[in-house]
Amino acid sequence: MKGPQIEFVHVSKTFGAVQANRDVSFTIAANSLHGVVGENGAGKSTIMKILYGLYTADSGEIRIDGKPVKLQSPHEAIALGVGMVHQHFMLVPTLSVWENIILGQEPTRGRLHRHTILQKLSALQEQYGFSLDLEKTIEELPVGHQQQVEILKLLYREANVLILDEPTAVLTPQEVDTLFEKMHALWKQGKSIVLITHKLREILRFTDNITVMRQGAVVETVAAKGLEERTLAEKIVGRKLATLPTRQSHPKREEVLQVLNLGVAGKYGKPALDHVSFSIHRGEVVGIAGIEGNGQHELVEVLSGVNRSYEGSARLLGQEYNQVPAYTAKQNGLSVIPPDRHREAVVLEFSLAENFVLGHHREDRYGRNGYLSPTKLSRHADALMERFDVRPRNAHLPMSSLSGGNQQKCVVARELSQSRTDFLLAAHPTRGVDIGAIEFIHQQFLLERDKGAAILLISSELEEILSLSDRILVLYEGRVVGETTPSKTSEAQLGLWMTGATA
Amino acid sequence: MKKLFSALKGPVAGVALSLAVCAGLLALLGESPYVLLEALQSTLFTSFGLGYTLFYATPLIFTGLAVAVCFHCGLFNIGAEGQLYVGSVGIIVIGSLFPNLPGALALTFGVAAAFLFGGLWGGIAGFLKAKRGSHEVIVTILLNFVGIALANYLILYPLRNQTVQNPETVELSAPYFLPTLFESTGLFESTPVNLALLLAVLTACFMFFFLFRTAWGYELRAVGASNRASEFAGISVGRNTLLAMFIGGGLAGMVGVNEVMGHQHKLVEGFSPQYGFTGIAVALLARNHPIGILLSAVLFGALHNSAREIEFLSDKVSKELSLVLQGLIIAFVASHYLLENTLKRRKKGAA
Numbered sequence: 087m088k089g090p091q092i093e094f095v096h097v098s099k100t101f102g103a104v105q106a107n108r109d110v111s112f113t114i115a116a117n118s119l120h121g122v123v124g125e126n127g128a129g130k131s132t133i134m135k136i137l138y139g140l141y142t143a144d145s146g147e148i149r150i151d152g153k154p155v156k157l158q159s160p161h162e163a164i165a166l167g168v169g170m171v172h173q174h175f176m177l178v179p180t181l182s183v184w185e186n187i188i189l190g191q192e193p194t195r196g197r198l199h200r201h202t203i204l205q206k207l208s209a210l211q212e213q214y215g216f217s218l219d220l221e222k223t224i225e226e227l228p229v230g231h232q233q234q235v236e237i238l239k240l241l242y243r244e245a246n247v248l249i250l251d252e253p254t255a256v257l258t259p260q261e262v263d264t265l266f267e268k269m270h271a272l273w274k275q276g277k278s279i280v281l282i283t284h285k286l287r288e289i290l291r292f293t294d295n296i297t298v299m300r301q302g303a304v305v306e307t308v309a310a311k312g313l314e315e316r317t318l319a320e321k322i323v324g325r326k327l328a329t330l331p332t333r334q335s336h337p338k339r340e341e342v343l344q345v346l347n348l349g350v351a352g353k354y355g356k357p358a359l360d361h362v363s364f365s366i367h368r369g370e371v372v373g374i375a376g377i378e379g380n381g382q383h384e385l386v387e388v389l390s391g392v393n394r395s396y397e398g399s400a401r402l403l404g405q406e407y408n409q410v411p412a413y414t415a416k417q418n419g420l421s422v423i424p425p426d427r428h429r430e431a432v433v434l435e436f437s438l439a440e441n442f443v444l445g446h447h448r449e450d451r452y453g454r455n456g457y458l459s460p461t462k463l464s465r466h467a468d469a470l471m472e473r474f475d476v477r478p479r480n481a482h483l484p485m486s487s488l489s490g491g492n493q494q495k496c497v498v499a500r501e502l503s504q505s506r507t508d509f510l511l512a513a514h515p516t517r518g519v520d521i522g523a524i525e526f527i528h529q530q531f532l533l534e535r536d537k538g539a540a541i542l543l544i545s546s547e548l549e550e551i552l553s554l555s556d557r558i559l560v561l562y563e564g565r566v567v568g569e570t571t572p573s574k575t576s577e578a579q580l581g582l583w584m585t586g587a588t589a
Numbered sequence: 590m591k592k593l594f595s596a597l598k599g600p601v602a603g604v605a606l607s608l609a610v611c612a613g614l615l616a617l618l619g620e621s622p623y624v625l626l627e628a629l630q631s632t633l634f635t636s637f638g639l640g641y642t643l644f645y646a647t648p649l650i651f652t653g654l655a656v657a658v659c660f661h662c663g664l665f666n667i668g669a670e671g672q673l674y675v676g677s678v679g680i681i682v683i684g685s686l687f688p689n690l691p692g693a694l695a696l697t698f699g700v701a702a703a704f705l706f707g708g709l710w711g712g713i714a715g716f717l718k719a720k721r722g723s724h725e726v727i728v729t730i731l732l733n734f735v736g737i738a739l740a741n742y743l744i745l746y747p748l749r750n751q752t753v754q755n756p757e758t759v760e761l762s763a764p765y766f767l768p769t770l771f772e773s774t775g776l777f778e779s780t781p782v783n784l785a786l787l788l789a790v791l792t793a794c795f796m797f798f799f800l801f802r803t804a805w806g807y808e809l810r811a812v813g814a815s816n817r818a819s820e821f822a823g824i825s826v827g828r829n830t831l832l833a834m835f836i837g838g839g840l841a842g843m844v845g846v847n848e849v850m851g852h853q854h855k856l857v858e859g860f861s862p863q864y865g866f867t868g869i870a871v872a873l874l875a876r877n878h879p880i881g882i883l884l885s886a887v888l889f890g891a892l893h894n895s896a897r898e899i900e901f902l903s904d905k906v907s908k909e910l911s912l913v914l915q916g917l918i919i920a921f922v923a924s925h926y927l928l929e930n931t932l933k934r935r936k937k938g939a940a
Contacts, residue, residue: 392820411823412820412822412823413822413823424818426817429817429818431818431821432815433814433815433818434815435814436811436814440807444818445823447804447808447822456803457802457803458806460802
């Protein structure tokens with residue numbers, strides 16, 4: 087059966103004072119590969135959730151094959167052949183693959199005919215080219231396979247339109263390739279695939295038509311063929327993008343960070359970090375590539391002073407990390423952008439003003455002898471918000487009320503506005519941040535580099551690592567398995583190393 | 590002003606609703622609902638009634654703060670009841686050791702003893718939490734039993750007043766006596782409200798300053814709001830856990846200043862009508878704001894007082910009515926916050 091044609095006709099949706107979708111009209115052709123792009127808060131997820139029956143539109147309508155439909159729940163959407171794979175998987179880790187697939191569709195009375203179900207699933211796997219072990223539990227599967235379970239779940243429910251929300255955020259380049267191959271095969275069998283992402287390269291590669299959204303409205307729907315990545319990015323942000331500043335200086339000889347045979351114990355007796363050694367010089371950016379969970383987290387904990395019981399040595403400007411209180415290190419040139427923004431980088435309940443001094447709250451410029459002056463705090467906040475363009479510009483708002491991009495700008499503002507930054511540890515600095523803010527954050531990093539900071543960039547975005555780093559290290563199972571430079575390598579090469587293949 | 594209004598909206602509505610429900614209950618029991626108003630009127634608007642209300646409010650300010658300061662550090666201190674007994678014992682111990690200190694010094698020693706003994710008792714839970722990860726709720730609950738039993742033992746044996754039949758300690762020497770408000774200002778004749786009230790008010794103001802205007806308070810609140818973010822900011826979670834529990838215990842211990850130094854001049858077994866537990870309600874109603882705690886402590890003091898009053902006025906209801914009222918207030922206020930948070934979350938989730 088062919089995926090139906092889906093039309094959005096003047097769909098609007100508001101949440102309180104926020105207009106999430108404004109008069110959205112576009113068409114997803116039958117049996118098509120369609121992309122939806124836009125910055126965070128552009129309304130792309132909202133419009134898809136309306137299609138999937140999670141939200142109801144305030145006005146306008148959705149037509150499937152020309153017939154207006156009213157979708158009140160995902161069940162109704164599925165019944166009409168529309169299915170969605172969420173960014174965060176909806177799977178029960180302790181249940182097996184087949185149990186997860188039938189979950190929600192299992193017979194509520196009588197016997198569970200395991201054999202018949204398994205037969206049906208095997209047939210499905212064969213038809214669409216999947217080869218999952220149906221008896222394995224979800225927690226035993228790599229992330230890429232878990233995603234395939236989600237897709238198989240939809241196929242089992244006979245979905246003809248598959249909506250994928252940021253499907254590649256958690257995948258390695260190889261897994262991304264596999265995913266796209268599978269999707270392409272499904273498309274050939276008549277399904278429609280809708281891809282929501284902010285990775286432009288992927289959307290250009292994979293889809294035929296792209297709907298660009300900005301501030302809740304559709305900017306335009308364009309053909310992907312022949313479209314330049316930069317042009318698309320500019321359509322998304324609605325203005326010209328600046329180019330990254332070119333290097334003003336060259337790395338100096340002086341070592342800022344020196345890591346020697348660093349080891350951290352991990353779970354189940356396997357080391358999380360195993361004899362890791364590298365150093366970073368003034369004015370140098372070193373990127374760490376790797377699939378999440380290969381020791382990045384432990385490395386961040388040591389190099390930010392959180393974990394003080396490690397083996398080997400990690401020195402910042404000659405001083406061993408566990409010899410200096412973490413707070414003191416922060417006054418002596420250490421700046422950290424922690425990986426988990428909500429839990430580690432900011433205190434969500436604190437005001438912006440309070441967050442801007444986190445980690446520097448005992449400095450005399452905010453009040454003497456332990457006093458914290460509210461006027462000094464808000465003056466400091468106002469200045470930073472002006473300089474780093476944080477919106478809305480109200481220092482008394484709680485951090486939780488800001489968008490992800492603005493929260494991240496606050497973190498960057500705080501870490502890069504100290505009296506000195508000798509070493510910047512930036513872990514996933516642009517995760518979940520929209521294009522405009524990414525551009526800004528990257529510019530700030532390179533400015534710091536030119537001022538002589540040593541930067542360690544940990545990111546799961548290879549593109550980011552390749553465009554900013556002077557040197558790249560690949561981390562696999564707690565070990566450095568490769569070192570290279572951006573000019574000598576490619577995403578494919580790095581992707582191979584990241585999965586443990588040796589160079 | 591608008592902020593103040595929106596902060597008070599919930600509690601005031603909660604209190605009003607609970608009074609209404611309570612009046613309904615009285616009617617069901619065959620008692621005139623006006624008894625409630627009458628009792629509240631006399632406990633808030635007569636000199637004698639207000640004197641007692643404030644006397645009951647004083648320990649509640651201390652225990653309310655004891656719960657609140659821990660709450661700001663993400664800790665649930667259910668141990669104020671034990672801490673207040675241990676603090677009170679501290680006063681008697683120091684009073685017996687140094688009976689002849691000059692006036693001002695004796696008062697300072699007495700207050701410091703109450704704070705230190707209570708603080709050490711609370712600090713045990715903080716230490717265990719910081720070092721061993723033991724959950725402070727369990728530890729403080731259990732230490733209540735230990736603390737009360739320890740106090741009872743000391744009251745009944747080493748510190749006992751052998752000349753009387755009652756289970757109480759020897760009397761403090763005169764320099765440790767804290768004057769009543771009547772003695773010092775001529776207000777509230779023949780009520781036990783004393784200068785500890787003033788100390789409590791000053792303490793609440795100080796705690797506000799400490800929590801919201803100092804780097805120490807900032808660290809303590811940061812740990813409470815986010816352990817991980819604090820670690821990344823170089824703030825010691827363990828040290829602040831210990832500090833919060835020490836201060837919390839100390840504040841609860843200060844109840845002894847009101848009861849022992851200001852009123853009885855000795856420690857009587859089982860003197861506290863669960864000030865420690867009511868402190869949780871006081872803090873909750875005030876959303877852990879030190880200044881709000883002053884108001885909510887007076888409210889709970891008045892409830893406690895008027896329940897006693899109602900027992901005089903009526904033969905159909907007992908003073909446990911105040912517990913019903915407290916329960917209702919907490920239920921209403923908590924549901925108000927819950928409702929507010931859900932609405933907020935729904936708005937946010939939608940955006």
